[in-house]
Amino acid sequence: MKTLNQTPQTPYTRIYALGASRGEISVSNDDVAGPIDSSDEWIRQRTGIVTRKRAGKDRSLMDMSREAANEAISKAGIFPSEIDAVIVATITFPYATPSAATLLAEEVGAKGAAAFDISAACAGYCYGIAQADSLIRSGAAKYVLVVGAEKLSDFISPTDRSISFLLGDGAGAAVVGPSDHPGISATVWGSDGGNWDKVGMTGSITDYRDGKTEWPTLIQEGQSVFRWAVWEMVKVAKEALEASGLEPEDLAALVTHQANVRIIDEFAKQLALPESVVVAKDIVDTGNTSAASIPLAMHRLLAEGQVKSGGYALEIGFGAGLAYAAQVVELP
Numbered sequence: 662m663k664t665l666n667q668t669p670q671t672p673y674t675r676i677y678a679l680g681a682s683r684g685e686i687s688v689s690n691d692d693v694a695g696p697i698d699s700s701d702e703w704i705r706q707r708t709g710i711v712t713r714k715r716a717g718k719d720r721s722l723m724d725m726s727r728e729a730a731n732e733a734i735s736k737a738g739i740f741p742s743e744i745d746a747v748i749v750a751t752i753t754f755p756y757a758t759p760s761a762a763t764l765l766a767e768e769v770g771a772k773g774a775a776a777f778d779i780s781a782a783c784a785g786y787c788y789g790i791a792q793a794d795s796l797i798r799s800g801a802a803k804y805v806l807v808v809g810a811e812k813l814s815d816f817i818s819p820t821d822r823s824i825s826f827l828l829g830d831g832a833g834a835a836v837v838g839p840s841d842h843p844g845i846s847a848t849v850w851g852s853d854g855g856n857w858d859k860v861g862m863t864g865s866i867t868d869y870r871d872g873k874t875e876w877p878t879l880i881q882e883g884q885s886v887f888r889w890a891v892w893e894m895v896k897v898a899k900e901a902l903e904a905s906g907l908e909p910e911d912l913a914a915l916v917t918h919q920a921n922v923r924i925i926d927e928f929a930k931q932l933a934l935p936e937s938v939v940v941a942k943d944i945v946d947t948g949n950t951s952a953a954s955i956p957l958a959m960h961r962l963l964a965e966g967q968v969k970s971g972g973y974a975l976e977i978g979f980g981a982g983l984a985y986a987a988q989v990v991e992l993p
Contacts, residue, residue: 675844709922713948750785783980833956913972
């Protein structure tokens with residue numbers, strides 16, 4: 662009996678390079694405070710945000726995705742045609758189908774690449790890194806482009822006090838490829854569907870079609886999400902660090918989903934991180950960009966020289982669904 666041919670496997674992977682693109686408009690706390698009957702002081706104390714970046718009407722999610730992807734590909738030193746798979750993590754691409762990934766693959770020159778979107782909200786980028794790692798190690802791909810991209814400003818209500826004033830727009834991209842040493846640890850991921858409605862939208866597209874609701878916008882149960890993130894997600898971060906075989910002092914950076922500075926500070930405290938570990942706080946002037954927040958924050962740390970290539974970063978995404986994922990990666 663004949664046996665099946667199987668693609669040779671690759672033992673290790675790493676992130677080769679990152680790219681970033683942010684909304685071009687800086688929206689201050691004073692700009693968003695009026696409609697929610699708030700103030701700059703209240704927003705800073707509750708979230709740590711000073712400004713958030715948003716894209717204008719003429720700048721699309723695809724524009725930002727393409728900009729970030731092109732930077733990552735250029736820095737990775739590979740040809741776009743060498744990319745075997747494109748993964749886009751997003752909840753704000755305005756088409757249910759076809760995917761953003763198939764269009765992005767065409768636009769960046771990765772013609773013919775496998776392409777698909779991930780809907781895991783703020784955990785989407787880490788889901789994408791896990792998928793890229795698996796595809797490459799299984800032999801299904803050599804290079805994978807992972808993009809987290811959101812234009813959240815298309816889905817906000819200016820009067821919503823639960824989440825809309827937090828949100829920004831942007832895209833972050835990573836090129837993942839084979840490595841001669843481990844550059845991406847095992848991913849710890851999962852979901853808590855019992856809290857499915859804690860972060861979501863005011864209605865469905867079909868509700869909007871049928872006149873049952875206005876244009877659906879994002880909302881959350883802030884206190885419930887805060888408690889879940891602080892207590893449950895810290896456990897996941899610890900599991901991911903343990904799975905990597907590293908200790909807190911071995912890290913160069915902590916890059917969490919940029920949801921809230923108070924949550925980020927609590928993570929650093931409960932993980933007992935030494936002062937040598939840089940804690941990413943891109944949220945202060947970018948805002949919460951959901952699936953884009955982790956690659957944007959990591960890109961900034963590297964661009965500003967706060968961390969160096971070759972160090973290790975613990976990254977963890979968590980949000981709507983409630984979905985979560987964490988892994989340790991070598992900084993490109």
